[in-house]
Amino acid sequence: MTFAPELLAKTVAPSLDLTWEEDAIALRRDFHAHPELGFEETRSAAIVAERLRALGMEVREGVGRTGVIALLRGEAGDGPCVLVRADMDALPIEEANDWEWKSENKGAMHACGHDAHMAIGLSVARLLAEQKATLRGSVKFMFQPAEEGLGGAGKMIEDGLLLDPKPDFALALHVWSPLEKGLIGVAAGPVMACTDEFRARIIGKGGHGAMPEQTVDAVLMAAHTVVALQTIVSRNVKPLEAGVVTVGKIESGTAFNVIPGEAILSGTTRAFSDDVRALLEKRVREIVEVQPKVFGGESELTWITGFPAVVNDADVVERLIPTFEEVAGEGNVIEFEPTLGAEDMSVVLQHIPGCYFFVGARNEEIDAVYPHHHPKFNIDESAVLLGVRAMVEATKNLLG
Ligand SMILES: [Zn+2]
Ligand SMILES: [Zn+2]
CATH class of the missing domain: 3.40.630.10 (Zn peptidases)
Incomplete structure:
Protein backbone atom coordinates (compact mmCIF):
# COMPACT_ATOMS: atom_id res chain seq x y z
CA MET A 1 0.00 0.00 0.00
CA ALA A 193 -15.84 17.71 26.35
CA CYS A 194 -14.58 18.01 29.88
CA THR A 195 -13.68 14.68 31.38
CA ASP A 196 -13.50 13.30 34.92
CA GLU A 197 -12.82 9.84 36.24
CA PHE A 198 -14.20 7.84 39.15
CA ARG A 199 -13.41 4.65 40.97
CA ALA A 200 -16.05 3.08 43.22
CA ARG A 201 -15.12 0.37 45.69
CA ILE A 202 -18.18 -1.66 46.65
CA ILE A 203 -17.83 -3.63 49.82
CA GLY A 204 -19.97 -6.58 50.84
CA LYS A 205 -19.23 -9.92 52.46
CA GLY A 206 -17.89 -12.86 50.49
CA GLY A 207 -18.80 -16.52 50.87
CA HIS A 208 -19.87 -19.79 49.26
CA GLY A 209 -21.71 -19.56 45.96
CA ALA A 210 -24.32 -21.99 47.24
CA MET A 211 -24.99 -20.09 50.49
CA PRO A 212 -25.92 -16.58 49.41
CA GLU A 213 -27.85 -15.95 52.64
CA GLN A 214 -24.52 -15.76 54.48
CA THR A 215 -23.08 -13.14 52.13
CA VAL A 216 -23.53 -9.58 50.92
CA ASP A 217 -22.95 -10.07 47.20
CA ALA A 218 -20.60 -7.44 45.78
CA VAL A 219 -21.27 -8.51 42.17
CA LEU A 220 -25.00 -7.96 42.58
CA MET A 221 -24.44 -4.56 44.23
CA ALA A 222 -22.04 -3.57 41.45
CA ALA A 223 -24.54 -4.59 38.79
CA HIS A 224 -27.32 -2.53 40.39
CA THR A 225 -24.96 0.40 40.79
CA VAL A 226 -24.04 0.33 37.09
CA VAL A 227 -27.72 0.27 36.11
CA ALA A 228 -28.52 3.11 38.51
CA LEU A 229 -25.59 5.18 37.16
CA GLN A 230 -27.10 4.85 33.69
CA THR A 231 -30.17 6.76 34.85
CA ILE A 232 -28.14 9.94 35.41
CA VAL A 233 -27.99 11.00 31.77
CA SER A 234 -31.45 9.66 30.88
CA ARG A 235 -33.27 11.07 33.96
CA ASN A 236 -31.21 13.91 35.46
CA VAL A 237 -29.52 15.69 32.54
CA LYS A 238 -31.75 17.94 30.42
CA PRO A 239 -32.48 16.11 27.15
CA LEU A 240 -31.00 18.92 25.05
CA GLU A 241 -27.72 18.99 26.98
CA ALA A 242 -24.87 16.55 26.46
CA GLY A 243 -23.50 14.22 29.10
CA VAL A 244 -21.96 10.76 29.30
CA VAL A 245 -21.49 8.36 32.21
CA THR A 246 -19.51 5.26 31.27
CA VAL A 247 -18.43 2.41 33.51
CA GLY A 248 -15.57 0.97 31.50
CA LYS A 249 -14.19 -1.53 33.96
CA ILE A 250 -15.58 -3.92 36.59
CA GLU A 251 -13.21 -5.94 38.73
CA SER A 252 -14.55 -8.61 41.06
CA GLY A 253 -14.45 -12.27 41.88
CA THR A 254 -12.02 -15.15 41.69
CA ALA A 255 -14.10 -18.27 40.94
CA PHE A 256 -17.48 -19.31 39.51
CA ASN A 257 -18.73 -20.68 42.80
CA VAL A 258 -17.53 -17.96 45.17
CA ILE A 259 -19.54 -14.85 45.98
CA PRO A 260 -17.04 -11.99 46.11
CA GLY A 261 -16.98 -9.53 48.96
CA GLU A 262 -15.68 -6.64 46.92
CA ALA A 263 -16.09 -5.07 43.48
CA ILE A 264 -14.44 -2.08 41.87
CA LEU A 265 -16.10 0.01 39.19
CA SER A 266 -14.03 2.43 37.15
CA GLY A 267 -15.61 4.97 34.86
CA THR A 268 -15.58 8.35 33.22
CA THR A 269 -17.99 11.27 32.90
CA ARG A 270 -18.11 13.77 30.03
CA ALA A 271 -19.95 17.05 29.53
CA PHE A 272 -19.62 20.35 27.68
CA SER A 273 -20.84 22.69 30.43
CA ASP A 274 -19.68 23.20 34.00
CA ASP A 275 -23.28 22.78 35.21
CA VAL A 276 -23.71 19.34 33.67
CA ARG A 277 -20.21 18.38 34.78
CA ALA A 278 -21.08 19.23 38.41
CA LEU A 279 -24.44 17.47 38.15
CA LEU A 280 -22.80 14.26 36.91
CA GLU A 281 -20.34 14.27 39.79
CA LYS A 282 -23.06 14.92 42.37
CA ARG A 283 -25.29 12.11 41.09
CA VAL A 284 -22.43 9.59 40.70
CA ARG A 285 -21.44 10.31 44.30
CA GLU A 286 -25.03 9.92 45.56
CA ILE A 287 -25.73 6.68 43.70
CA VAL A 288 -22.44 5.04 44.63
CA GLU A 289 -23.02 5.96 48.26
CA VAL A 290 -26.64 4.84 48.50
CA GLN A 291 -27.10 1.93 46.09
CA PRO A 292 -24.92 -0.68 47.88
CA LYS A 293 -26.65 0.21 51.17
CA VAL A 294 -29.94 -1.02 49.72
CA PHE A 295 -28.40 -4.51 49.78
CA GLY A 296 -26.56 -4.13 53.07
CA GLY A 297 -23.16 -3.16 51.66
CA GLU A 298 -20.88 -0.15 51.82
CA SER A 299 -18.87 1.86 49.32
CA GLU A 300 -16.00 4.28 48.88
CA LEU A 301 -15.68 6.66 45.96
CA THR A 302 -12.51 8.20 44.54
CA TRP A 303 -13.11 11.14 42.21
CA ILE A 304 -10.28 12.14 39.87
CA THR A 305 -10.83 15.57 38.36
CA GLY A 306 -9.75 15.57 34.71
CA PHE A 307 -9.63 18.28 32.06
CA PRO A 308 -12.04 21.10 31.24
ZN1 LIG B 1 -6.01 10.19 21.32
ZN1 LIG C 1 -5.04 12.84 19.80
Whole structure:
Protein backbone atom coordinates (compact mmCIF):
# COMPACT_ATOMS: atom_id res chain seq x y z
CA MET A 1 0.00 0.00 0.00
CA THR A 2 1.43 3.40 -0.89
CA PHE A 3 0.28 6.79 0.31
CA ALA A 4 0.85 10.18 -1.21
CA PRO A 5 2.98 8.46 -3.89
CA GLU A 6 3.11 11.62 -5.96
CA LEU A 7 4.83 13.29 -3.01
CA LEU A 8 7.14 10.66 -1.73
CA ALA A 9 7.34 7.43 -3.67
CA LYS A 10 9.98 6.04 -1.39
CA THR A 11 10.29 6.67 2.32
CA VAL A 12 13.40 8.78 2.93
CA ALA A 13 14.98 10.45 5.93
CA PRO A 14 13.46 13.84 6.73
CA SER A 15 15.68 16.73 5.69
CA LEU A 16 15.56 20.46 5.10
CA ASP A 17 17.04 19.68 1.66
CA LEU A 18 13.72 18.12 0.59
CA THR A 19 10.77 20.28 -0.46
CA TRP A 20 8.67 21.14 2.56
CA GLU A 21 5.93 18.78 1.39
CA GLU A 22 8.30 15.83 0.98
CA ASP A 23 9.95 16.68 4.29
CA ALA A 24 6.57 16.84 6.08
CA ILE A 25 5.59 13.36 4.86
CA ALA A 26 9.06 11.98 5.65
CA LEU A 27 8.85 13.42 9.18
CA ARG A 28 5.42 11.92 9.72
CA ARG A 29 6.56 8.46 8.63
CA ASP A 30 9.71 8.65 10.73
CA PHE A 31 7.73 9.61 13.84
CA HIS A 32 5.17 6.92 13.02
CA ALA A 33 7.86 4.23 12.94
CA HIS A 34 9.20 5.34 16.34
CA PRO A 35 6.24 5.88 18.67
CA GLU A 36 6.87 6.79 22.32
CA LEU A 37 4.39 6.76 25.20
CA GLY A 38 3.51 9.77 27.37
CA PHE A 39 6.48 11.40 29.17
CA GLU A 40 8.82 9.00 27.35
CA GLU A 41 9.05 11.04 24.12
CA THR A 42 12.82 11.48 24.31
CA ARG A 43 13.67 10.55 20.71
CA SER A 44 10.78 12.61 19.32
CA ALA A 45 11.64 15.60 21.50
CA ALA A 46 15.32 15.43 20.52
CA ILE A 47 14.43 15.47 16.81
CA VAL A 48 12.00 18.34 17.37
CA ALA A 49 14.57 20.38 19.32
CA GLU A 50 17.34 19.75 16.82
CA ARG A 51 15.16 20.77 13.90
CA LEU A 52 13.92 23.94 15.62
CA ARG A 53 17.52 24.92 16.43
CA ALA A 54 18.51 24.31 12.81
CA LEU A 55 15.81 26.82 11.90
CA GLY A 56 17.52 29.40 14.11
CA MET A 57 15.09 29.43 17.03
CA GLU A 58 15.63 29.76 20.76
CA VAL A 59 14.76 26.30 22.10
CA ARG A 60 13.97 25.09 25.63
CA GLU A 61 13.91 21.34 26.28
CA GLY A 62 12.62 19.32 29.22
CA VAL A 63 9.57 21.56 29.67
CA GLY A 64 6.88 19.56 31.51
CA ARG A 65 9.40 16.69 31.57
CA THR A 66 9.76 15.84 27.86
CA GLY A 67 8.19 18.89 26.18
CA VAL A 68 9.91 21.41 23.92
CA ILE A 69 9.28 25.14 23.49
CA ALA A 70 10.77 27.33 20.77
CA LEU A 71 10.35 30.99 20.00
CA LEU A 72 10.43 32.46 16.51
CA ARG A 73 10.78 36.24 16.50
CA GLY A 74 9.39 38.09 13.51
CA GLU A 75 11.66 40.78 12.09
CA ALA A 76 9.02 43.17 10.78
CA GLY A 77 8.23 44.82 14.11
CA ASP A 78 6.25 44.31 17.30
CA GLY A 79 3.09 42.28 17.33
CA PRO A 80 1.22 39.61 19.22
CA CYS A 81 2.60 36.24 20.29
CA VAL A 82 0.80 33.23 18.78
CA LEU A 83 1.21 29.82 20.39
CA VAL A 84 1.18 26.83 18.02
CA ARG A 85 0.82 23.46 19.68
CA ALA A 86 1.58 19.89 18.63
CA ASP A 87 1.33 16.82 20.85
CA MET A 88 3.92 14.05 20.65
CA ASP A 89 2.81 10.92 22.52
CA ALA A 90 1.71 7.55 21.16
CA LEU A 91 -0.61 4.92 22.65
CA PRO A 92 0.02 1.49 24.22
CA ILE A 93 -1.44 -0.30 21.19
CA GLU A 94 0.13 -3.00 19.00
CA GLU A 95 -0.05 -1.73 15.40
CA ALA A 96 -2.05 -3.97 13.07
CA ASN A 97 -1.05 -2.11 9.88
CA ASP A 98 1.71 -3.37 7.66
CA TRP A 99 3.72 -0.85 5.73
CA GLU A 100 7.25 0.41 5.46
CA TRP A 101 6.88 2.87 8.32
CA LYS A 102 5.02 0.53 10.68
CA SER A 103 5.78 0.97 14.40
CA GLU A 104 9.18 -0.44 15.30
CA ASN A 105 8.42 -0.21 19.03
CA LYS A 106 6.49 -3.21 20.26
CA GLY A 107 3.32 -2.32 22.12
CA ALA A 108 3.36 1.33 21.06
CA MET A 109 1.62 2.99 18.13
CA HIS A 110 0.78 6.44 16.86
CA ALA A 111 -2.90 5.51 16.72
CA CYS A 112 -4.18 9.03 17.37
CA GLY A 113 -2.20 10.90 14.70
CA HIS A 114 0.24 12.76 16.94
CA ASP A 115 2.99 11.67 14.50
CA ALA A 116 1.23 13.87 11.94
CA HIS A 117 0.92 16.68 14.50
CA MET A 118 4.70 16.74 15.10
CA ALA A 119 5.35 16.72 11.34
CA ILE A 120 2.87 19.56 10.90
CA GLY A 121 4.35 21.57 13.78
CA LEU A 122 7.89 21.25 12.41
CA SER A 123 6.77 22.11 8.88
CA VAL A 124 4.90 25.17 10.11
CA ALA A 125 8.07 26.17 11.96
CA ARG A 126 10.09 25.70 8.76
CA LEU A 127 7.75 27.77 6.58
CA LEU A 128 7.31 30.58 9.11
CA ALA A 129 11.08 30.71 9.78
CA GLU A 130 11.60 31.20 6.03
CA GLN A 131 9.20 34.16 6.15
CA LYS A 132 10.36 35.74 9.40
CA ALA A 133 11.61 38.92 7.69
CA THR A 134 7.98 39.78 6.92
CA LEU A 135 6.41 38.62 10.22
CA ARG A 136 5.46 40.88 13.11
CA GLY A 137 5.39 39.64 16.71
CA SER A 138 6.44 36.14 17.62
CA VAL A 139 5.39 32.52 17.36
CA LYS A 140 5.81 30.19 20.30
CA PHE A 141 5.96 26.51 19.34
CA MET A 142 4.71 24.08 21.96
CA PHE A 143 5.60 20.41 21.46
CA GLN A 144 3.69 18.70 24.20
CA PRO A 145 4.26 15.35 25.89
CA ALA A 146 1.61 13.05 27.29
CA GLU A 147 -1.67 14.31 25.85
CA GLU A 148 -3.36 10.90 26.22
CA GLY A 149 -4.77 11.36 29.69
CA LEU A 150 -1.56 12.20 31.55
CA GLY A 151 -1.85 15.98 31.49
CA GLY A 152 1.33 17.03 29.65
CA ALA A 153 -0.11 20.46 28.79
CA GLY A 154 -0.67 21.30 32.45
CA LYS A 155 2.88 20.20 33.26
CA MET A 156 4.22 22.56 30.58
CA ILE A 157 2.18 25.43 32.03
CA GLU A 158 3.68 24.70 35.47
CA ASP A 159 7.08 24.94 33.78
CA GLY A 160 6.41 28.42 32.40
CA LEU A 161 4.88 27.71 28.99
CA LEU A 162 2.63 30.75 29.15
CA LEU A 163 5.28 33.21 30.41
CA ASP A 164 7.88 35.35 28.72
CA PRO A 165 6.22 36.12 26.39
CA LYS A 166 2.62 35.36 27.33
CA PRO A 167 0.85 34.23 24.15
CA ASP A 168 -2.04 36.40 22.95
CA PHE A 169 -3.57 33.60 20.90
CA ALA A 170 -3.30 29.81 20.86
CA LEU A 171 -3.77 27.40 17.94
CA ALA A 172 -3.96 23.62 17.81
CA LEU A 173 -5.31 21.05 15.39
CA HIS A 174 -6.14 17.38 15.22
CA VAL A 175 -6.03 15.25 12.07
CA TRP A 176 -9.44 13.63 12.20
CA SER A 177 -10.32 10.23 10.74
CA PRO A 178 -14.13 10.68 10.88
CA LEU A 179 -13.74 13.76 8.62
CA GLU A 180 -13.21 13.34 4.85
CA LYS A 181 -9.78 14.40 3.51
CA GLY A 182 -9.69 17.94 2.19
CA LEU A 183 -12.12 19.27 4.79
CA ILE A 184 -11.46 21.50 7.79
CA GLY A 185 -13.90 21.35 10.70
CA VAL A 186 -14.16 24.25 13.12
CA ALA A 187 -16.71 25.73 15.53
CA ALA A 188 -17.02 28.49 18.11
CA GLY A 189 -17.56 27.47 21.73
CA PRO A 190 -17.01 23.95 23.07
CA VAL A 191 -15.66 21.41 20.54
CA MET A 192 -14.50 18.72 22.96
CA ALA A 193 -15.84 17.71 26.35
CA CYS A 194 -14.58 18.01 29.88
CA THR A 195 -13.68 14.68 31.38
CA ASP A 196 -13.50 13.30 34.92
CA GLU A 197 -12.82 9.84 36.24
CA PHE A 198 -14.20 7.84 39.15
CA ARG A 199 -13.41 4.65 40.97
CA ALA A 200 -16.05 3.08 43.22
CA ARG A 201 -15.12 0.37 45.69
CA ILE A 202 -18.18 -1.66 46.65
CA ILE A 203 -17.83 -3.63 49.82
CA GLY A 204 -19.97 -6.58 50.84
CA LYS A 205 -19.23 -9.92 52.46
CA GLY A 206 -17.89 -12.86 50.49
CA GLY A 207 -18.80 -16.52 50.87
CA HIS A 208 -19.87 -19.79 49.26
CA GLY A 209 -21.71 -19.56 45.96
CA ALA A 210 -24.32 -21.99 47.24
CA MET A 211 -24.99 -20.09 50.49
CA PRO A 212 -25.92 -16.58 49.41
CA GLU A 213 -27.85 -15.95 52.64
CA GLN A 214 -24.52 -15.76 54.48
CA THR A 215 -23.08 -13.14 52.13
CA VAL A 216 -23.53 -9.58 50.92
CA ASP A 217 -22.95 -10.07 47.20
CA ALA A 218 -20.60 -7.44 45.78
CA VAL A 219 -21.27 -8.51 42.17
CA LEU A 220 -25.00 -7.96 42.58
CA MET A 221 -24.44 -4.56 44.23
CA ALA A 222 -22.04 -3.57 41.45
CA ALA A 223 -24.54 -4.59 38.79
CA HIS A 224 -27.32 -2.53 40.39
CA THR A 225 -24.96 0.40 40.79
CA VAL A 226 -24.04 0.33 37.09
CA VAL A 227 -27.72 0.27 36.11
CA ALA A 228 -28.52 3.11 38.51
CA LEU A 229 -25.59 5.18 37.16
CA GLN A 230 -27.10 4.85 33.69
CA THR A 231 -30.17 6.76 34.85
CA ILE A 232 -28.14 9.94 35.41
CA VAL A 233 -27.99 11.00 31.77
CA SER A 234 -31.45 9.66 30.88
CA ARG A 235 -33.27 11.07 33.96
CA ASN A 236 -31.21 13.91 35.46
CA VAL A 237 -29.52 15.69 32.54
CA LYS A 238 -31.75 17.94 30.42
CA PRO A 239 -32.48 16.11 27.15
CA LEU A 240 -31.00 18.92 25.05
CA GLU A 241 -27.72 18.99 26.98
CA ALA A 242 -24.87 16.55 26.46
CA GLY A 243 -23.50 14.22 29.10
CA VAL A 244 -21.96 10.76 29.30
CA VAL A 245 -21.49 8.36 32.21
CA THR A 246 -19.51 5.26 31.27
CA VAL A 247 -18.43 2.41 33.51
CA GLY A 248 -15.57 0.97 31.50
CA LYS A 249 -14.19 -1.53 33.96
CA ILE A 250 -15.58 -3.92 36.59
CA GLU A 251 -13.21 -5.94 38.73
CA SER A 252 -14.55 -8.61 41.06
CA GLY A 253 -14.45 -12.27 41.88
CA THR A 254 -12.02 -15.15 41.69
CA ALA A 255 -14.10 -18.27 40.94
CA PHE A 256 -17.48 -19.31 39.51
CA ASN A 257 -18.73 -20.68 42.80
CA VAL A 258 -17.53 -17.96 45.17
CA ILE A 259 -19.54 -14.85 45.98
CA PRO A 260 -17.04 -11.99 46.11
CA GLY A 261 -16.98 -9.53 48.96
CA GLU A 262 -15.68 -6.64 46.92
CA ALA A 263 -16.09 -5.07 43.48
CA ILE A 264 -14.44 -2.08 41.87
CA LEU A 265 -16.10 0.01 39.19
CA SER A 266 -14.03 2.43 37.15
CA GLY A 267 -15.61 4.97 34.86
CA THR A 268 -15.58 8.35 33.22
CA THR A 269 -17.99 11.27 32.90
CA ARG A 270 -18.11 13.77 30.03
CA ALA A 271 -19.95 17.05 29.53
CA PHE A 272 -19.62 20.35 27.68
CA SER A 273 -20.84 22.69 30.43
CA ASP A 274 -19.68 23.20 34.00
CA ASP A 275 -23.28 22.78 35.21
CA VAL A 276 -23.71 19.34 33.67
CA ARG A 277 -20.21 18.38 34.78
CA ALA A 278 -21.08 19.23 38.41
CA LEU A 279 -24.44 17.47 38.15
CA LEU A 280 -22.80 14.26 36.91
CA GLU A 281 -20.34 14.27 39.79
CA LYS A 282 -23.06 14.92 42.37
CA ARG A 283 -25.29 12.11 41.09
CA VAL A 284 -22.43 9.59 40.70
CA ARG A 285 -21.44 10.31 44.30
CA GLU A 286 -25.03 9.92 45.56
CA ILE A 287 -25.73 6.68 43.70
CA VAL A 288 -22.44 5.04 44.63
CA GLU A 289 -23.02 5.96 48.26
CA VAL A 290 -26.64 4.84 48.50
CA GLN A 291 -27.10 1.93 46.09
CA PRO A 292 -24.92 -0.68 47.88
CA LYS A 293 -26.65 0.21 51.17
CA VAL A 294 -29.94 -1.02 49.72
CA PHE A 295 -28.40 -4.51 49.78
CA GLY A 296 -26.56 -4.13 53.07
CA GLY A 297 -23.16 -3.16 51.66
CA GLU A 298 -20.88 -0.15 51.82
CA SER A 299 -18.87 1.86 49.32
CA GLU A 300 -16.00 4.28 48.88
CA LEU A 301 -15.68 6.66 45.96
CA THR A 302 -12.51 8.20 44.54
CA TRP A 303 -13.11 11.14 42.21
CA ILE A 304 -10.28 12.14 39.87
CA THR A 305 -10.83 15.57 38.36
CA GLY A 306 -9.75 15.57 34.71
CA PHE A 307 -9.63 18.28 32.06
CA PRO A 308 -12.04 21.10 31.24
CA ALA A 309 -13.85 21.31 27.91
CA VAL A 310 -11.97 22.55 24.83
CA VAL A 311 -13.64 25.90 24.20
CA ASN A 312 -12.89 27.95 21.09
CA ASP A 313 -12.99 31.74 21.23
CA ALA A 314 -15.84 32.95 19.00
CA ASP A 315 -13.95 36.06 17.75
CA VAL A 316 -10.85 34.07 16.84
CA VAL A 317 -12.92 31.43 15.01
CA GLU A 318 -14.82 34.11 13.08
CA ARG A 319 -11.53 35.73 12.10
CA LEU A 320 -10.01 32.45 10.91
CA ILE A 321 -12.87 30.95 8.89
CA PRO A 322 -12.12 33.01 5.72
CA THR A 323 -8.45 32.03 6.06
CA PHE A 324 -9.35 28.35 6.30
CA GLU A 325 -11.65 28.76 3.27
CA GLU A 326 -8.80 30.27 1.29
CA VAL A 327 -6.56 27.34 2.16
CA ALA A 328 -9.04 24.45 1.81
CA GLY A 329 -11.24 25.94 -0.90
CA GLU A 330 -14.78 27.24 -0.66
CA GLY A 331 -17.24 24.71 0.70
CA ASN A 332 -14.48 22.71 2.37
CA VAL A 333 -14.71 24.37 5.78
CA ILE A 334 -17.53 22.85 7.78
CA GLU A 335 -19.14 23.54 11.14
CA PHE A 336 -17.61 20.93 13.44
CA GLU A 337 -20.06 18.90 15.45
CA PRO A 338 -18.62 18.81 18.99
CA THR A 339 -17.29 15.47 20.18
CA LEU A 340 -17.37 14.13 23.74
CA GLY A 341 -13.77 13.10 23.39
CA ALA A 342 -11.41 15.17 25.53
CA GLU A 343 -8.10 16.99 25.06
CA ASP A 344 -5.82 18.70 27.54
CA MET A 345 -5.17 21.63 25.17
CA SER A 346 -8.24 22.88 27.06
CA VAL A 347 -6.02 24.01 29.94
CA VAL A 348 -4.18 26.36 27.56
CA LEU A 349 -7.40 27.63 25.98
CA GLN A 350 -8.72 28.44 29.47
CA HIS A 351 -6.02 31.11 29.71
CA ILE A 352 -5.49 32.14 26.08
CA PRO A 353 -8.19 32.80 23.46
CA GLY A 354 -7.70 30.51 20.53
CA CYS A 355 -8.92 27.94 18.09
CA TYR A 356 -8.70 24.16 18.04
CA PHE A 357 -9.63 22.86 14.61
CA PHE A 358 -9.91 19.50 12.84
CA VAL A 359 -8.33 18.44 9.56
CA GLY A 360 -9.99 15.68 7.51
CA ALA A 361 -7.93 12.49 7.21
CA ARG A 362 -10.51 9.93 6.05
CA ASN A 363 -10.06 8.18 2.71
CA GLU A 364 -11.90 4.95 1.98
CA GLU A 365 -9.73 4.20 -1.06
CA ILE A 366 -6.70 3.60 1.14
CA ASP A 367 -8.67 2.15 4.06
CA ALA A 368 -8.11 5.24 6.23
CA VAL A 369 -11.47 4.72 7.92
CA TYR A 370 -10.68 3.38 11.38
CA PRO A 371 -11.43 5.43 14.49
CA HIS A 372 -8.69 7.05 16.54
CA HIS A 373 -7.03 4.65 19.02
CA HIS A 374 -7.72 1.65 16.72
CA PRO A 375 -4.81 -0.74 15.91
CA LYS A 376 -5.50 -0.14 12.18
CA PHE A 377 -5.81 3.64 12.54
CA ASN A 378 -4.48 5.44 9.50
CA ILE A 379 -4.66 8.86 7.88
CA ASP A 380 -4.67 10.15 4.35
CA GLU A 381 -1.34 11.99 4.36
CA SER A 382 -2.82 14.94 2.47
CA ALA A 383 -4.09 15.88 5.96
CA VAL A 384 -0.50 16.64 6.94
CA LEU A 385 -0.10 19.11 4.07
CA LEU A 386 -3.50 20.73 4.55
CA GLY A 387 -2.78 20.97 8.28
CA VAL A 388 0.50 22.78 7.60
CA ARG A 389 -1.07 25.25 5.17
CA ALA A 390 -4.02 25.95 7.47
CA MET A 391 -1.79 26.43 10.52
CA VAL A 392 0.69 28.70 8.69
CA GLU A 393 -2.05 30.97 7.34
CA ALA A 394 -4.00 31.00 10.63
CA THR A 395 -0.83 32.01 12.49
CA LYS A 396 -0.08 34.80 10.01
CA ASN A 397 -3.67 36.03 10.25
CA LEU A 398 -3.41 36.31 14.06
CA LEU A 399 0.02 37.97 13.90
CA GLY A 400 -1.75 40.70 11.90
ZN1 LIG B 1 -6.01 10.19 21.32
ZN1 LIG C 1 -5.04 12.84 19.80
